[in-house]
Amino acid sequence: MTPSYIASLLRLTLHALVARPAVTLSAAGFMFANNLVFFVTWAIYFANFSALRGWRLEDVALLIGMVVWAYGVAVVFAGGVRTMARTIVDGGLDVHLGRPQHPLPSLLFGRPVPSGLGDMASALPFWLWLGGRSVSDLPLLILAATSAAVILGSAVAIMQCLVFWWPRALGFCEQLYEMFVMVTYYPQHAYGFGARVLLLTVFPAALIGFLPTEAVRAHSALLVAAVVGAAVVYAALALLVFNLGLRRYASGNRFAELR
Amino acid sequence: MSARSLYPLLAYATLGWRRAVTNLLDLLGNVLLYWVILAIFWGLWSATPLHELGTEFTQERLFAYLAVTEWIAFAVGLPYREVEAEIQGGTIDMRLARPIPFGLATLAIWVGEAACRSVVLASAGVGALLYALGTIPLPMPSGALLLASVALSVILVLLWHLQIGLVAAWLGMSAPTFWIWQKLLFVFGGLIMPLTIYPAGFGAVAKASPFAAMLFAPGSLMLQDGAEHAAWTIGLQLAWLALSILCAVAVERAAVRRFVEHGTSR
Numbered sequence: 001m002t003p004s005y006i007a008s009l010l011r012l013t014l015h016a017l018v019a020r021p022a023v024t025l026s027a028a029g030f031m032f033a034n035n036l037v038f039f040v041t042w043a044i045y046f047a048n049f050s051a052l053r054g055w056r057l058e059d060v061a062l063l064i065g066m067v068v069w070a071y072g073v074a075v076v077f078a079g080g081v082r083t084m085a086r087t088i089v090d091g092g093l094d095v096h097l098g099r100p101q102h103p104l105p106s107l108l109f110g111r112p113v114p115s116g117l118g119d120m121a122s123a124l125p126f127w128l129w130l131g132g133r134s135v136s137d138l139p140l141l142i143l144a145a146t147s148a149a150v151i152l153g154s155a156v157a158i159m160q161c162l163v164f165w166w167p168r169a170l171g172f173c174e175q176l177y178e179m180f181v182m183v184t185y186y187p188q189h190a191y192g193f194g195a196r197v198l199l200l201t202v203f204p205a206a207l208i209g210f211l212p213t214e215a216v217r218a219h220s221a222l223l224v225a226a227v228v229g230a231a232v233v234y235a236a237l238a239l240l241v242f243n244l245g246l247r248r249y250a251s252g253n254r255f256a257e258l259r
Numbered sequence: 260m261s262a263r264s265l266y267p268l269l270a271y272a273t274l275g276w277r278r279a280v281t282n283l284l285d286l287l288g289n290v291l292l293y294w295v296i297l298a299i300f301w302g303l304w305s306a307t308p309l310h311e312l313g314t315e316f317t318q319e320r321l322f323a324y325l326a327v328t329e330w331i332a333f334a335v336g337l338p339y340r341e342v343e344a345e346i347q348g349g350t351i352d353m354r355l356a357r358p359i360p361f362g363l364a365t366l367a368i369w370v371g372e373a374a375c376r377s378v379v380l381a382s383a384g385v386g387a388l389l390y391a392l393g394t395i396p397l398p399m400p401s402g403a404l405l406l407a408s409v410a411l412s413v414i415l416v417l418l419w420h421l422q423i424g425l426v427a428a429w430l431g432m433s434a435p436t437f438w439i440w441q442k443l444l445f446v447f448g449g450l451i452m453p454l455t456i457y458p459a460g461f462g463a464v465a466k467a468s469p470f471a472a473m474l475f476a477p478g479s480l481m482l483q484d485g486a487e488h489a490a491w492t493i494g495l496q497l498a499w500l501a502l503s504i505l506c507a508v509a510v511e512r513a514a515v516r517r518f519v520e521h522g523t524s525r
Contacts, residue, residue: 023431030435037442041451045307048456053306115435168284175288179295191302 005101009109010077017076017112024114031118035068038185039130053189058132060187062216065126066145067184067209072119073149074156078108079116081153084160085173093249104242108157137216144212144224150231151207154238155180161238164245184208204234267359268367275371289376290383293333297387300325300451312456316482321452323396323481326384328450328474331409334377335416338369342424343433352523355515362421362511369417377413401480404489408477411496416444416473418503421511428514448474453482472499 017024039061046057075082084107087093096103127133127141159176162169183205188196199206207230215223279286304318342365345351354361388395397405423440427433444450448470454462465471476492 026430027432027435030438034435034438034442037439037446040446044446044452044457044461047458048452049307049309049311051308052303115438171282171285172288175285175292179288179292182292183295183299186299186303189306195298195302 002101006105006109009105013077013079013109013112016110017114017117020114024117027114028116028118028121031115032122035064035119035122036125039064039126052187055187055189058130059213059217061126061130062133063187063209063213064185065123065131065141066148066212066216068119068126069123069142069145070148070152070184070208070212071181072116072121072123073146074116074153075113076116076120077112077149078153079111079113080106080108081156081160082113082177083111084108084157085163085170088160088163088245088249089167089170103246104157104239108153133216140216140219140224144215144227147227147231148208148212151204151227151234152184154231154234155204157238158234158241161241161245164248180205204230207234268363271359271364271367272371272374275368275373276375277371278368279372279375286376286379289333289336290379293329293380293383294387296329297322297326297384297391301391316453316456319392319396320482322391323388324453324478325451326388327405327409327481328448328478330377330380330384331412331416331474331477332450333380334373334409334413335369335420336372336376337420337437338365338372338417339420339424339433339437341365342421343427346425346427346523347432349523352518355518355523360511361515362507366414366417366421369420370414373413373417377409397481401484401489404493405477405480408480408492408496411493411500412473412477415469415496415500415503418500418507419469419473422507425510425514428517443468444470444473447471449478450474453479455479455482469499469503472496 042057042060042064045052046060052060080087087107093103093107096106099106123141123145127137128135133141156177159180160173162173162176166172180203183199183203188199188206188210191199196206200211207227211223211230212227214220215227301318301322304321307318309316309318309321342351345354351361354364357364385395395402419440423433423437425433426436430436447465447468449457449465454465454471454475456462457465466475472495476495479488480492
């Protein structure tokens with residue numbers, strides 16, 4: 001898994017995006033609008049209520065900016081993560097196993113999702129306009145949100161690996177993924193202690209939006225380091241789980257389901 | 260439409276029901292997702308200074324409202340994807356050749372699936388309400404009305420899914436149209452908050468939109484009692500249902516015309 005190999009894969013991913021510019025631009029544009037429309041709900045909420053446990057509209061905008069950037073980066077650069085479970089169940093992993101490098105990078109860094117560019121672009125108005133942050137905050141925002149993207153991609157990869165052990169859980173993996181993404185969009189400081197611990201560890205939704213947002217709000221180097229550290233840990237964990245699952249992948253083309 | 264022509268539709272609906280019921284893991288995932296959303300908003304509403312509203316909205320009422328709107332959203336699922344996939348794959352021509360109109364047959368299957376999910380999610384919703392509130396904040400006659408209203412909502416939303424799926428006949432994909440439509444449904448339909456707490460002008464626009472009939476109307480039965488409100492709810496839904504049927508028929512005819520002129524394989 002050399003850096004030059006990963007760089008080549010990422011280059012191919014970007015080429016795939018520009019191959020059909022009209023499709024890419026329209027999907028990105030729709031996603032951009034979609035994210036802004038969703039924010040209206042929060043605007044209405046804060047038109048009625050002064051704060052949500054100390055959070056105001058700007059803080060929620062910051063959080064949504066974090067999540068959409070993380071999601072956008074994950075699906076643009078590692079779009080294969082969305083279809084990983086299906087690829088495994090369909091026996092499509094064979095193609096990646098036949099390559100001279102570890103199969104995970106080629107599995108992940110393919111199939112870019114064009115709408116992810118719209119997600120990434122919409123993060124900027126969320127941060128700079130609705131979130132009231134300045135351009136000087138951008139490096140910190142991008143660092144925290146890109147780390148969150150690594151956590152998101154890794155957590156989703158771990159969820160998708162479930163089909164190595166449980167091939168019939170394909171639909172369940174999809175719902176687990178949707179559940180995960182959905183939870184990330186809401187501020188988690190309103191929950192109880194137990195729920196927050198769960199959201200910072202086993203189901204790390206709070207590491208995608210809430211913790212990076214708190215890191216930027218507080219300008220806390222410690223929290224930023226925690227997010228970056230979590231990204232490294234979750235990436236390693238995803239690799240470990242994938243390797244463990246790979247030992248069970250012994251099919252020529254498809255998993256044999258024992259009913 | 261004669262009673263005899265209803266048999267194939269019933270068969271399609273049964274097929275849809277079976278398709279949903281045999282996929283137990285999907286049903287389980289739906290229930291979990293539904294509970295997670297309810298848990299998120301239970302936490303959010305409990306952290307919200309509701310006294311600032313200055314009205315009678317309580318955490319319990321808003322939670323019950325959300326249980327209904329999310330019930331509808333989850334019961335429907337994302338069926339537009341099937342139509343989109345059929346158009347993208349060019350397999351829709353096989354469906355068009357059948358004696359039952361494509362839209363009608365597709366809707367019948369979806370109604371069967373949604374009915375199955377609705378039953379499961381209703382049990383999950385009742386469980387969540389009993390767990391969180393210790394009671395179901397709805398008298399029995401209103402309960403029957405709520406079921407009728409939810410059924411109308413589900414059909415209404417499915418009619419729009421059909422049209423969104425058919426958008427792929429022109430654009431080659433339906434997903435981007437769906438994203439925007441879905442977010443408009445969430446905002447103008449009052450998925451999370453009832454339209455009555457929206458700013459006056461915005462709330463009036465939302466109430467005049469078809470989205471209000473899809474989510475807010477049935478959800479409002481958890482907030483407001485009385486025959487007058489019930490009549491408004493059902494009346495609004497029936498009016499939008501009639502309009503939506505006309506739109507769906509027009510869109511399907513236009514899509515079929517396009518397939519005939521341009522072919523189905525992309």
